[in-house]
Amino acid sequence: MNWARQVSPELGGCSRMSVICVLGLGRMGSALARAFLGKGYVTYVWNRTPARCAPLASLGARVAPSPEQAVAACDVVVVNVIDYEAADGLLRSPSVAAALEGKLLVQLTSGSPDQAREAAAWAAERGAAYLDGAIMATPNIIGDPAATILYSGRRQAFEANEPVFRALGGNPVHVGEDPGHASALDGVFKAAVARGHLRDDFAALAQVVR
Numbered sequence: 001m002n003w004a005r006q007v008s009p010e011l012g013g014c015s016r017m018s019v020i021c022v023l024g025l026g027r028m029g030s031a032l033a034r035a036f037l038g039k040g041y042v043t044y045v046w047n048r049t050p051a052r053c054a055p056l057a058s059l060g061a062r063v064a065p066s067p068e069q070a071v072a073a074c075d076v077v078v079v080n081v082i083d084y085e086a087a088d089g090l091l092r093s094p095s096v097a098a099a100l101e102g103k104l105l106v107q108l109t110s111g112s113p114d115q116a117r118e119a120a121a122w123a124a125e126r127g128a129a130y131l132d133g134a135i136m137a138t139p140n141i142i143g144d145p146a147a148t149i150l151y152s153g154r155r156q157a158f159e160a161n162e163p164v165f166r167a168l169g170g171n172p173v174h175v176g177e178d179p180g181h182a183s184a185l186d187g188v189f190k191a192a193v194a195r196g197h198l199r200d201d202f203a204a205l206a207q208v209v210r
């Protein structure tokens, strides 16, 4: 089987529906893949532990035997593994790195602003567009109107692919051209929660959802 998908003339800016791959099918990655499938996207999946692919396959996902085959088959590569070290181990193998040329790489693995910036520069050297995302949601609300995901990186890449991001939640927000901004804002939000600064907001929210 030939896994290679022809590169779009403009990254996602064309009329055809993007083909997606999701690398990493933990709690969050599985929710992301389910949301894409729910919106009718052709979705390739790969996970280090293959058994985690079966529930997605039963929903219509195409299981790729290797990450490079998943990447070759799609337009938009969504990565959601435990951390950047794991993501780098996947993406920086020579065969996966070569397959990334002409694709949009969307890194939804949590990391630091500097890791996001370094990854964006690495992707650019391989001819891939790059967006870094911070998921401000739990797996059970991925795909819901209220789910918020922050994205940073080239605005053009975000705008050209907004329907893809809307599949994951009704509130995708582009927060800056600097690829580190999504992660930085995520850190600020978490620090505010940890310090109790949002205590009153959560109390008000509890009244609303009661």
Ligand SMILES: NC(=O)c1ccc[n+]([C@@H]2O[C@H](COP(=O)([O-])OP(=O)(O)OC[C@H]3O[C@@H](n4cnc5c(N)ncnc54)[C@H](OP(=O)(O)O)[C@@H]3O)[C@@H](O)[C@H]2O)c1
Binding pocket: 024, 025, 026, 027, 028, 029, 047, 048, 049, 052, 080, 081, 082, 083, 085, 086, 087, 089, 090, 108, 109, 110, 111, 135, 136, 137, 138, 139
């Ligand atoms: N869950 C949430 O509520 C939430 C919210 C916001 C952001 N996030 C972020 O989303 C990411 C995933 O979280 P999760 O909750 O889905 O974690 P999880 O359920 O523990 O899943 C971890 C995933 O990473 C994969 N993985 C771990 N080490 C790997 C390696 N060396 N090479 C390849 N794959 C590897 C695992 O593969 P195996 O199945 O083979 O172990 C699995 O697919 C994290 O960065 C997390 O911070 C999660």
